[in-house]
Amino acid sequence: MIVTIDNIKEPNMKNVLEVFILFISIKSSTQQCSDSKKTMEYVPSCPRSRAEWNAASDFKKCANVQQTCVQQSEFVYHCVINTYLNATVEVCAPAVDILGQKCAEYNTGGERIQEHSKTNCSTCPFRYLSSDSYLYQECYRIIHSNVTLSNDNSNCDSKIRESEEDNPYVAATWVLFSILVIIVFIIVVRCIRSRKS
Template structure:
């Protein structure tokens, strides 16, 4: 098989894997925008923090017609500029290409943040698992304190770190 044909085959194969994945489709979800909180200074860094924030958002109980209740999950991800965080309920999608997860307010869906490669990220992962890859929470042009600044405060014994109170999502 000539190289160009092999490359085309490989691209089509990868696309078919993405299409048949367990995650939702990357299509607009208007209800996600209504749950979004933009003034976040920090995203969950471990499973326990993620579960606590997820309980507050109650994503599976939200009325939406984007996906099944099971796939409508809490996320804390980069904004599309990479200079802040967004906390919201959104359909879980598969992120590919060793990229971080971002929410695009224009398109109103989760997708790969294409600015940087994430060396800690696997080639393919579920968007709701982005909390596992702290590298993704290093802001490119911080408009809010970065995760590393928050970590320095934690290490210095400052116990006053908290999430910004989200707006009512109910």
Template sequence: MSDRYGVCEQGNFTRTFNFAVNRPSSLMISVSCPVSPSTVEIVDGCPDSAEKWREAAKRKNCASYANQCDEPDRFVYHCVINEYANKTLEVCAYRKIIVLGHCTEYNLDVNRIQQNFRTNCSNFRQNPCPNWYHSQEAYKYEGCYELTKQMKKELTTDHAQVTLSNSGSVSTYSTNVSVKMNSTGSTATDIPNRGFLVVVVLIIVILVAVMIAAGIIIRHRVKKKAADEGKSSEIRSSLHNEKIDIEIAAKEKVEATLLNSDGIH
């Protein structure tokens, strides 16, 4: 069994590929190491320079876990955002090339370093992400870490869509990030933020209250009208009866007068 090597030149860099002859299994590239989840640690912030990154890597000592991986040389220190861009994590994991101008994330569900498709760091004013970069160079794009500070303020429910726009003096990064999440970690449909929901709920409550009040008033007026009509009917009947009584009394008085007149003659 022998190995063959191929060289691919693209742009300003060259990559060498090792193709094993008669060893198909060697073509399989591991995407993760099973020990990575046990190394995850939530941290307040990540190194923002190569020197600080090396110091943190020395402290994390990922090499002590590397013997549990299929490709120990790729198993290195990372400090990146999580899949929701609301936490920063230190983790030992396989390094990877991040493409298309996204921040680097560690996704615990799939146990690997990858690009965070919910973010776009290519539009940062300072140190925008290039089309591709190595995941262990995530410290160069500090704006990705800044996103987590904004997200901690914005994400208040398990289901949310958050659009971040950071153009103030707090940082020198200009970002437009859309984050979708639900409690299972999958992409959810767009829903308003909590402030908008509160306004909608208040409007609905007010409308319902107005409708109930209007119903009560209408019912009261209908009852009052019916009562007034009944009372008017009673009055008309009473007046009619009194009129009849008066007519009868007048008739009887006339008849009595006539009788008296006949008796006088």
């Protein structure tokens, strides 16, 4: 018998499966986009309003960037924190859902926008679109409380780029985690079936 959401009788198992499927579908949408990396620039601050975001987006011209990641209309402006919580970056990338009241980050090693797992954002909703990061200024305050940016940050930029390149294991970690969750799910379903028999 094939296990589907409809033939699971236990309500808790059905909820767990639905959350797991949602999680996997959202995680699989956070694809690597190497074309985004060439658009990344370190900036001293990010937009604080929709008007500032629109102006920065118009200036960045993400719709004109030649890329092969997504449809051109889905390659959009972002201003987010970096992985190391020491800079803000402007980048053109596909918008993704950010989950778990976390801040959005651009990961140069993974060449993607994703949630920053070590941030806790009390003003962020559980789920929001990464291109709406300007609405959650708390995330930028994390950076500015950790680092004072100087006018000449070229040395800082090269050190940040070098250290972010060393993080190629992010995708592999998610794949292994997903496989582990599937195995645990199968074991739980089999245990429930054997109890009913």
